[in-house]
Amino acid sequence: MPFTSSRWGSPASFGAKAYPGTKRSYGTSGNSFVAVVEFGPRLRAWAVTVGGVSGHPASPHFDDQAERYANGDLRPVCFYPDDLEGHVGRRYRPGR
Incomplete structure (x- = not known):
């Protein structure tokens, strides 16, 4: 390490x-956050969070990362707009 x-x-x-x-x-x-970044013509990264990304026990994201973390199964990180295709649950637009 x-x-x-x-x-x-x-x-x-x-x-x-x-x-x-x-x-x-x-x-x-x-x-509690682990990431691996590959630098090149197009940045690529993978990450995992110990438990989940929500502090609310009723949320589906409360512990959705726990098994990934335990198994070392990192998820892709989205950096570019085209990386987000198919991964967006909702969009926040201030002022709308």
């Missing part, structure tokens, strides 16, 4: 710990 502890002022942080009787280190602290 290329991040230092947040203890040292890193805004992006990750901490891991090995537990007795296990062969691997497990993430124990850090950010």
Whole structure:
């Protein structure tokens, strides 16, 4: 992991710990948002949030990211208008 502890002022942080009787280190602290960005002629990115993107338990987005996070299954991030096709539930237009 290329991040230092947040203890040292890193805004992006990750901490891991090995537990007795296990062969691997497990993430124990850090950010609740993970993203991977590919820079090139056209920017591409994938991300996941620990639980979901809503704080309301009745929302379908309350825990819709939990399984993705646990499995490391990142979702595509939309940067360009054509990336949004088929992904927009509603549009916000201030003043209308």
